[in-house]
Amino acid sequence: MSSGEPSSLVPSMRLDELLAELQTRLEAVLATRDRVHALLEAVVSVGSDLQLETVLRRIVETATRLVDAGYGALGVIGEESTLLEFIPVGLSEEEIARIEHWPHGLGLLGLLIKEPVPLRLASISDHPESYGFPPGHPPMGSFLGVPIRVRDEVFGNLYLTEKRGGAEFDEEDQAVVTALATAAGVAIENARLYEETRRREIWLQASSEVTTTLLTGAGVDEVLSQVARHVQQMADADVTTILFPSADGRTLHVRIAEGADDLVGAEVPVEGSLPGAAYAAGEPYTAGDVGTVGFHMSDEVESGPAAAVPLGTAGSVRGVLALAKRPGRLPFTPSMLRMLHAFAGQAAIALELATARKDAERLGLLEDRDRIAKDLHDVVIQRLFAVAMTLMSAVRLVERPEASTRLRHAVDELDETIRQIRSTIFALQTPPDLADxxxxxxxxxxxxxxxxxxxxxxxxxxxxxxxxxxxxxxxxxxxxxxxxxxxxxxxxxxxxxxxxxxxxxxxxxxxxxxxxxxxxxxxxxxxxxxxxxxxxxxxxxxxxxxxxxxxxxxxxxxxxxx
Incomplete structure (x- = not known):
């Protein structure tokens, strides 16, 4: 019996190994299944909202959760291969406040912009393209970067760092995030199309309402206030203002303000400011930060992305439509600027119609004054003069001194009345101008x-x-x-x-x-x-x-x- 014991143990050991391997593979399959389910749930979650800013933040939050990353961010690529927007996840408000500035798209972030392919590193600092972190930024080690494409356009990049437990991001993490980035591109495209459609609906409705208001003969300020409200809704801006030039043309003063009443009456220099540039060139302009372009939003609202659109075309600009958002919000896109520029023509038309209506009313007033003056001169004065002449001739026929004196006094009163009517005629012919x-x-x-x-x-x-x-x-x-x-x-x-x-x-x-x-x-x-x-x-x-x-x-x- 003892000689047969070793042979009986071998099958038992192999069976245990097979069972252990089977259990490991089953656990891997289960883990893969769970991860696939999580990925599917993430795809559904990312595509469940049509607000672009909400979609972008949800993409970052989902990516960090899928690969168990400590920090995540989404960088939106703008013109000249720079980061237009940076949406972080995993940092507290205190940590964000300590960071001197957000990344501009240099170093590894810039490498992903120039070469939009997945990048996985055990340590950020070991890569030759590493540029370091801005002052106040927390230290980070492991790194996973994946581009997000919207059709053939690289919209931005997903940046994930510090995998929990000190581990590195593996190929499976990269595959999961790449799959999520593909779904994210679809979600971003849908959100863009939704916002574009929504803006066009608002634009059509606003154009109709402004046109109706213009035809009813409403005042200029009422029409401009309506334009500002619609623009604020259309562009999803926090503050919308309409500025007009001063008499010397050196400054622009705020006449209409939506979202910040304290801005009404404020002045902005034409030279060196964003609204001034739009006014001088007759072209729309945008900037990533209001504070850098000489135009402060409000004491109650912090400054962020800004845009300025001229009211009118180059050479005949009447004013400027200026918009601003809070810090951290997406900037105004070129397509949005083009739409705003087209809609700003409504405000320019309002000013043209108001001026034409005022001129027509003034012309009608002048014509009425001229007609009244002619009637006074040709009819009233002539009759009074005839009455005065009759009374003067009657003075010689009156024998009583008292009656004669009364007649002469009546003639003097008629002469005074004629002089006053002539003075009135001069006043009618030269009506006072309120401006001068x-x-x-x-x-x-x-x-x-x-x-x-x-x-x-x-x-x-x-x-x-x-x-x-x-x-x-x-x-x-x-x-x-x-x-x-x-x-x-x-x-x-x-x-x-x-x-x-x-x-x-x-x-x-x-x-x-x-x-x-x-x-x-x-x-x-x-x-x-x-x-x-x-x-x-x-x-x-x-x-x-x-x-x-x-x-x-x-x-x-x-x-x-x-």
Whole structure:
């Protein structure tokens, strides 16, 4: 029996080895099955969302989970083979804050951009292309990089580091991540197509609403606010502003702001800023960081990617549409800029239509004023003049002195009425421009401004072509004299009635201010009156301050127009 024992142990040992090998293979099959299931679940998870930014972050999170990596990132490749966007996973907010800057696409990351093929390393620092980490970046050892392709385009790269347990990434890890990257390319393409379709729907709806608003005759600010709201939704921006140039063309001021009310009224220099570049060139521009292009978003919103789109074409740019996002968000793409540039034409059309509507309204107003002026001149004045002539002829037929005096007084009143109507005709023919008010408008403003201090409205009479014939330097002096005279009237006259008359006659402009107050003091300071006299003498004119027999004060400022 003892001689047969060794032969019985051999089959038993071989069976144990076979069973152990079978168990190992079964465990491998089960592990592979579990990993395939995990990969399938990951593919489904990655493709379950259509928001591009959400899809990109989910891809990184899924990849790190599949290969048990400590850190992961997705780098979006931009122009000139640089990293346009960098989405990290596995770093805490404190660790992110300590990093001086995100990678720019140098070293190993740049190698993957130049040669988009999978790259697997036991230690990052051992590779000759290793560029090192930016200050504050945590140390990392093992590395796995896989490109993500969208059709024939390399969209970006998946970067995975620090496999847990100190192990290295193996071929199976590479195969799993490569498979995930393929599915990710499909998910990214779907998200892009979805966002493109969504933007076009928003664009069509916005264009229709803006056009409808324009046709209803809404104000410019209402239309521009609507444009800004639609652009903010279309571009998924955090802040949208519309800027217009200043009078000197050196700065742009914010007129409309969506997402940051504190920006309204802010000024941006044309030279050296992103909106200024778009305004000067008539072309859209984009930047990865608002802070680097001289345009701060808001005190409440941190600065990130930015874009500026001109309102109009080169040579006829009316303003700039400027957009910005928070840091860490995807920048504005060239296709988005083209769409925004096309839509910005809606705002330019709004401005054109508003200007045309304003000109049409002004022309209609001028035509109405001209018609009224002609009616006053050709009908009303002629009839009043005829009545005055009739009354003058009737004076000789009236024997009673009292009646004759009344008739003459009525004729004088008619003459005064005719003069006032003529003054009104001049005012109708030269309507004040709100942007550049004429002399008449400024005289009216000063007289009306004194009303609140006096407690009554002074009488006002203006004759002649005050707006057209009085040069600007003399007009400025006349306004200063009137301002001083009204100030003295308020402070010293104690009057219950006052009259102001300004007229142009025989190459001279005459200003008369008269009241029924206490009159000129016999003694006291007269520095204000001397000032009025000096203003007249400097212009070759005269100034008279007197107390009429009926009481009060009468000031006459008379200067030549030459």
């Amino acid at each position: 008010p004429g002399l008449r408008a400024q005289v009216v403003a000063l007289v009306e401004g004194a009303r609140g201090h006096l407690g009554f409205m002074p009488g006002l009479q203006m004759e002649g072509r005050l707006d057209n014939d009085v040069p600007a330097p003399i007009a400025d002096q006349l306004l200063a004299v009137l301002r001083e005279a009204l100030s003295n009237l308020v402070r010293h006259a104690k009057a219950s009635k006052a009259d102001v008359a300004a007229r142009v006659e025989a190459g001279r402009v005459v200003l008369v201010v008269q009241d029924n107050g206490v009159g000129l003091p016999a003694e006291g300071r007269r520095s204000g009156l001397r000032n009025l006299q000096e203003r007249a003498e400097r212009l070759g004119g005269t100034f008279v301050a007197e107390s009429p027999a009926e009481g009060g004060t009468r000031l006459v400022w008379d200067v030549p127009l030459g």
